[in-house]
Amino acid sequence: MSNNSKRNQKLKDINYIIKLLGRKRYPIITEMTSTEISNKSNWKPYNPPIKDTYTSLTTVSQDEFHKVLSDEYSQIENMKFYKDIHVDYLNVALNSKYPSGFKSLDANHTWMIYWLVNSLVLLKSEITKDTKVLVRDKIESCIIDDGIHGISGGRNQIGHVASAYAAILSLILIEEYELLNRIKDNLYNWFMSLKTDYGFRMHEHGESDTRSIYCVLIISTLLNIKTEELMSGVIENLKCCQTFEGGFGNVENCEAHGGYTYCGIASFLILLKSKNAVKHSINFDSLLYWSVSRQGNYEGGFNGRTNKLVDSCYSFWIGGTIPILESIEENKLFQNDGLKNYILTCCQNDINGGFIDKPGRKVDFYHTNYALSGLSIIENEYVLNENESDDCLAFGFDVSDGLNELDIGCIHPVFAIPIEKVNECKEFFYGND
Amino acid sequence: MDFDYSDIVPVDLNTETPQLCQIIYSDEYKLIMGKLLSLMKQKEYSLRALNLTSLGIEQLASHYTTWIYRYDIINNLPNFDYYSELDWCEQIALDNEKNYQIWNYRQLIIEKIGFDNYDPIREYPIMEAMLDGDNKNHHVWSFRKWLVEKFNMFESEKEVEFVSNMIELDVKNNSAWCHRFFLRFNNEKNVKSEIEYVKEKIELCPQNASTWNYLIGIFEKFDLEITELKEFCFKFLNLDDDKVSSSFALETLAKIYIIEDDKESAIRMYTLLKEKYDPIRCNYWNFKISTIEN
Numbered sequence: 207m208s209n210n211s212k213r214n215q216k217l218k219d220i221n222y223i224i225k226l227l228g229r230k231r232y233p234i235i236t237e238m239t240s241t242e243i244s245n246k247s248n249w250k251p252y253n254p255p256i257k258d259t260y261t262s263l264t265t266v267s268q269d270e271f272h273k274v275l276s277d278e279y280s281q282i283e284n285m286k287f288y289k290d291i292h293v294d295y296l297n298v299a300l301n302s303k304y305p306s307g308f309k310s311l312d313a314n315h316t317w318m319i320y321w322l323v324n325s326l327v328l329l330k331s332e333i334t335k336d337t338k339v340l341v342r343d344k345i346e347s348c349i350i351d352d353g354i355h356g357i358s359g360g361r362n363q364i365g366h367v368a369s370a371y372a373a374i375l376s377l378i379l380i381e382e383y384e385l386l387n388r389i390k391d392n393l394y395n396w397f398m399s400l401k402t403d404y405g406f407r408m409h410e411h412g413e414s415d416t417r418s419i420y421c422v423l424i425i426s427t428l429l430n431i432k433t434e435e436l437m438s439g440v441i442e443n444l445k446c447c448q449t450f451e452g453g454f455g456n457v458e459n460c461e462a463h464g465g466y467t468y469c470g471i472a473s474f475l476i477l478l479k480s481k482n483a484v485k486h487s488i489n490f491d492s493l494l495y496w497s498v499s500r501q502g503n504y505e506g507g508f509n510g511r512t513n514k515l516v517d518s519c520y521s522f523w524i525g526g527t528i529p530i531l532e533s534i535e536e537n538k539l540f541q542n543d544g545l546k547n548y549i550l551t552c553c554q555n556d557i558n559g560g561f562i563d564k565p566g567r568k569v570d571f572y573h574t575n576y577a578l579s580g581l582s583i584i585e586n587e588y589v590l591n592e593n594e595s596d597d598c599l600a601f602g603f604d605v606s607d608g609l610n611e612l613d614i615g616c617i618h619p620v621f622a623i624p625i626e627k628v629n630e631c632k633e634f635f636y637g638n639d
Numbered sequence: 640m641d642f643d644y645s646d647i648v649p650v651d652l653n654t655e656t657p658q659l660c661q662i663i664y665s666d667e668y669k670l671i672m673g674k675l676l677s678l679m680k681q682k683e684y685s686l687r688a689l690n691l692t693s694l695g696i697e698q699l700a701s702h703y704t705t706w707i708y709r710y711d712i713i714n715n716l717p718n719f720d721y722y723s724e725l726d727w728c729e730q731i732a733l734d735n736e737k738n739y740q741i742w743n744y745r746q747l748i749i750e751k752i753g754f755d756n757y758d759p760i761r762e763y764p765i766m767e768a769m770l771d772g773d774n775k776n777h778h779v780w781s782f783r784k785w786l787v788e789k790f791n792m793f794e795s796e797k798e799v800e801f802v803s804n805m806i807e808l809d810v811k812n813n814s815a816w817c818h819r820f821f822l823r824f825n826n827e828k829n830v831k832s833e834i835e836y837v838k839e840k841i842e843l844c845p846q847n848a849s850t851w852n853y854l855i856g857i858f859e860k861f862d863l864e865i866t867e868l869k870e871f872c873f874k875f876l877n878l879d880d881d882k883v884s885s886s887f888a889l890e891t892l893a894k895i896y897i898i899e900d901d902k903e904s905a906i907r908m909y910t911l912l913k914e915k916y917d918p919i920r921c922n923y924w925n926f927k928i929s930t931i932e933n
Binding site: 252254255256257258260262263264265299300301302303304305306308309310311312313315318319322337340341343344347358359360361362363364366409410411412413449450451455456457459460461462463492494495498499501502503506511512513514535537538539540541544 | 650651652653655657658659660661662663664665668672676680698699701702703704707708710743747774775777780781784788808809810811812813814817818820821843844845846847848849852853856859860883884885886915916917918919920921922923925926929
């Protein structure tokens, strides 16, 4: 390589690193393709007139956070959505070689694929044939002996239920049903080998919690391999994970948390067939109260636990429960405009694309996917039908007309991929029933 | 101790191209992980393999495979010293605040030593150091709950003292309150004293969801009548002057009015929440009002 081309290569390298990592917003005004939100938001950051004189670590970090947010909210008149820039970011991320610091994601190869491909599909960007082949290759490199020993987070690693979840969703996103069909029976046996009396270990010697249960339920429902034997004891265990606050913890008696609560409630929609059954299996009122309590008056977005800071990933972990809870209660319960403001105004990188957890942080694939998934939830209108023929209540979700001014795909609140992908998959694995 | 690894052929780490999301590993990482995964494939359970997993975990503590392999190794080593393993774990934990493989691993080691042989007090310094760095670390609190359960520490004064201190430091530390709920309500005998305790904390800082959830949580768990809290709620509001120091008092009062069948007052509370003291939940408060009206 000549010096010149070496330098060009170096520049290119630096460029993609900057793109991947994101950087702070520049005060430069450039013309960019963006969707301006037409209807004025009727939400503004608000401080209730309650004086709080108590000071602690929690109140100090909360106050500092409000200052940062107040800067963000005062800068921006109208919300904008930089869809094309996000598509660019995602394509670069998918096709780049990452510098060695990305070894932190070395046990998350299937997750990276899921976060990026799911985001692209939500943004209605076409996944080319070549890319689909590469997605399949990557996921195949994590499938161990056709699934006999599960699916891992990276080549030569050990099977892991959450890695398998991300892998299966990725394969469904690219409609790779033949491969799924080939491994599904082996996956079933693998799940049975991880089964405890009341749940599933995440991996050999691993922990069992609401998350591992959710992952097994999602995979086994999508691939139509659920049996009574597989499910035995699970629902009783899940009920125990609801805490006195109303949300769900990882295991019994642990603090309620957004991620685990999502896993808990989504699991009930897999295990049960009617809204009424879900409502009466848990303390529904306290779950409702805990869930709506995650939204901040000043922030607009959701936090994941009582007295913690808002974080954009809960736009889906809590946001995903919006259509579930609202359909079951048949009422509007959340304030979607606040959430939309937080995501678009405080978490969007409008120079290089991608989303952040909260102002001051760097973009990453995880927050990008869950911020976009949260936007998808609030941009679309959902209906939840109880169909006699369906295997579970979760299959009853359908999209009805929403305003959807961002023109974003419609994510399934339980399966966490676009609804049309769930329906195609269902057609394949349940079509002949 | 030096180990000889020269005979091991490292496995390839994601070298095939083209490949999506390809990480270009450092030579050091490639060598350590390549040899580690190669040894694991051959099921070698030896001291040199153990040492390699230490190096691997230093490189990337969240690599769950390395932890599983390490556990298999120590299960196959004769006369292994589980206590030194716990000491080693502690350093890794301090360097990796967010890691959670380590806490599951620690549970496995303690199980291995045996619950009858192990003194749970040995866990106090590391838990304290970790919660010092992040007083709401979910993994550490989960581990602590596991410890209390496994070693039946519900009557431990030390444990109650610890959680009281955490609350003293930050009355908005919800993790501490959740741990306390678990610790104190293993049976009914603490109900009265805990109600007094949490009421005191509410007076210290009235606008705090953690304490109100704790209070209401007790009433629900033990089937007590929340109407008993009416007078207490009025400590935080003066409706004639339109002064409110806790939105949670308004809300609790609304629930009390519903029980008392005073619909009008209940609606008045929800309307105050909706319009002034908690408008982000306007749809939820509207829903509450609608259930009263119907």
